[in-house]
Amino acid sequence: MKIAVDAMGGDLAPQAIVEGVIQAASELPSEARIVLIGRESAIWDIFNQNNFTPTNVDVVHAEDVIEMGEHPTKALSQKPNSSIGIGFKLLKEKEVDIFCSAGNTGAMHVGALFSIKAIEGIIRPAIAGFVPQIDGSYSIMLDIGANADCKPEVLAQFGEIGSIFAQYTFQIDKPRVALMNIGEEEQKGSLTTQATYPLLKQNKRINFIGNIEGKDLFTNKADVIVTDGFTGNVLFKLGESFYEISKQRGFNDEFVDQTNYESIGGSSIIGVNGNVMIAHGISSPVAIKNMIGWAYKQVRSKAYLHIAQALN
Amino acid sequence: MKIAVDAMGGDLAPQAIVEGVIQAASELPSEARIVLIGRESAIWDIFNQNNFTPTNVDVVHAEDVIEMGEHPTKALSQKPNSSIGIGFKLLKEKEVDIFCSAGNTGAMHVGALFSIKAIEGIIRPAIAGFVPQIDGSYSIMLDIGANADCKPEVLAQFGEIGSIFAQYTFQIDKPRVALMNIGEEEQKGSLTTQATYPLLKQNKRINFIGNIEGKDLFTNKADVIVTDGFTGNVLFKLGESFYEISKQRGFNDEFVDQTNYESIGGSSIIGVNGNVMIAHGISSPVAIKNMIGWAYKQVRSKAYLHIAQALN
Structure with a gap:
């Protein structure tokens, strides 16, 4: 199982996000890996600060960032190499099983609709x-x-x-x-x-x-x-x-x-062909860690496949 | 100042209402009197139970009661001698300065619209x-x-x-x-x-x-x-x-x-030509006592006259 996390989304990103991933990494079941998407050098700086060796975390570089105030549709089309753009690309190609972000909520919603799309009938x-x-x-x-x-x-x-x-x-x-x-x-x-x-x-x-x-x-x-x-x-x-x-x-x-x-850390977008979670802009490391825990449960539940079956 | 209270409205009426009035009576400023509307014998029974001498409380008999589940408009036209019907009659004739009830909210709202009516322009x-x-x-x-x-x-x-x-x-x-x-x-x-x-x-x-x-x-x-x-x-x-x-x-x-x-005990209907407060159906004696305290403030504020002036 691969859980993708946007390292660049949120008011305290990338610091709080990467720290949350570091906390989650030690608690995740062995079948799960985290795919952390964002500026590689910034991510590695935080890994190093924390003396963290990413044995179950992969880093995928993303050059751009969609800021909190940006117009979702415009930003997504103008920044395909943003962490959100790349996250949805990986999700669509089934390279990852879920994509989580504390970034621009509108961009996350629109990104889900444009990439993995709404389930037929929704x-x-x-x-x-x-x-x-x-x-x-x-x-x-x-x-x-x-x-x-x-x-x-x-x-x-x-x-x-x-x-x-x-x-x-x-x-x-x-x-x-x-x-x-x-x-x-x-x-x-x-x-x-x-x-x-x-x-x-x-x-x-x-x-x-x-x-x-x-x-x-x-x-x-x-x-x-x-x-x-x-x-x-x-x-x-x-x-x-x-x-x-x-x-x-x-x-x-x-x-x-x-x-x-922080106790849940995220909410789920449902009715789309895949797993997506969004978090508060203010997300702390604990919030991100807890969201990743729920993301694991959500992937295992296969809820979106059951929804698609029920509707079609 | 005369504060009218519906003795019969609310899930625990008349017991809780009359007990709330008894509590309020000892705390009200001397310029204020309470006008308690409902079945006279029931009200007096509760006064006697509590060894209460109503020096600043007047009782106005009302034969009927509008029940919680009744249709507001129908009930008001069919039961002019209900405690709510009489309360609005007294309010309209300016025999009292405010009418308070924990009874049928719809009947209170419709009663206000039919009797004292909405302020022009509202x-x-x-x-x-x-x-x-x-x-x-x-x-x-x-x-x-x-x-x-x-x-x-x-x-x-x-x-x-x-x-x-x-x-x-x-x-x-x-x-x-x-x-x-x-x-x-x-x-x-x-x-x-x-x-x-x-x-x-x-x-x-x-x-x-x-x-x-x-x-x-x-x-x-x-x-x-x-x-x-x-x-x-x-x-x-x-x-x-x-x-x-x-x-x-x-x-x-x-x-x-x-x-x-209970800490406030009531809400105000505003935009009508007079003072009306409504309380929770479950109102306890403390809630009624506190509502009467706010009713006193509301009458003194003359807010509804200021609203009418501002609009006309």
Whole structure:
């Protein structure tokens, strides 16, 4: 298994990324190798600083970098030799099994759509965020930012692909799929959620449990939380702020610590023909290390192949 | 000043409501009286249980009750002698200065629109929720549930009426008005927030500070948080769940305690010709007591008159 990591993406790149890779390298199962993509000399400088011998890490040189503020489509076409450009080239050619980056999220999303492409039948790929639950498990919420505006049929499909993803990633039978809404009753909600509810209810391939509310995000009511990318994004970020508040206020709790973005380190783009994970721009070494751990699980789950099978 | 309270509204009514009123009665400034509306015999039973002599509480009998599940418009027209029906009649006739209820939210919203009516020029009245901030202050977020779908001009108006409400309720100059969004940059967001941003920016009567994100809900970035009733509702409920999580997990923090719905006890309907507060269905005596405290402040602020002046 080859896990590709963009060394140049993120506010603290390449330092934090390479340090995270060094930490991950010692913990990865022996069947996995990391492919680190970026400016070779910069990467080696950090290896040397850390007295690191990359026995299970390969370095692939990339001359260019797509910066955080760049326009995704333009940047990708103008910089084929950027770390993101090369990452998707390797992923498309199946030279690597997953591509992870803390860089320009738009470029990662567009790059996935242009290279490995959406699975046939997928209306819109989504970003699935991992949401810690109070009992120690995880749920996924999708979308958390790729599609700010979603039509009911798009949300309904999120329920289906999210269910398959959760089934194989968390290894659970019949994941509980819920619609994020402003009331539990079927008729509650915005025009969009009102129209989405019956579509989810009719779908016999998923275990739809109805609406959940904002207060249920962490309470282990659902394994898959369906919502548009606007709502998902604001909820996800508010949830992550819980950890920040605990640090500022000086209290400690094991569950609250799990709301720290670092504890998972990344989110998955699902609905595309391959494995892609994206991380926070501010990613620290620990965040990158943890993302690589989840990347390993994601490759093993083969979730994207199961999604493609289910749809075709 | 007369503060009307619906004794019959809420899951634990009339017991919890009347007990909350008893608690509030001993703390209210002498210029204020509470007008408790509901079944007289039930109310007196609870007074007697508590050995309470209502020196600053008047009881107004209401034969009927609008139940939580009833259709708002139907219930209001069929039950003019319900506690909600009578509360709005007294408010309209200026027999009381504010009407508060933990009952059927829809009936409270529709009752306000039918009796005291929207202020001329208001497109949609909104429910403004009080959001505790990490520095000990409060912000308001509107809408938190009355209008799940909002057009840009509605959101822009929320910015204006929210600013006036915050100015007079919190007694602050030039409240900072922010748009809840999925990125800080002007061009970020859903189609609706993208179209709302320039409307808020152009409005010289408010101090618009730009977009904020979900992570900023509690961090004292804004005094007025503008959002649609869907987003506001899910964020508000997730925020309130922080307190529930702290109780389940067994940690204590003064700020997290403020996220308990009981600490404010109610939300205000703004954009109507009078003062209306609504509370959680599950309201406890403490929640009701605290809502009455805020009701007193709201009446003194005369915010709704200032909104009417600004618009006309």
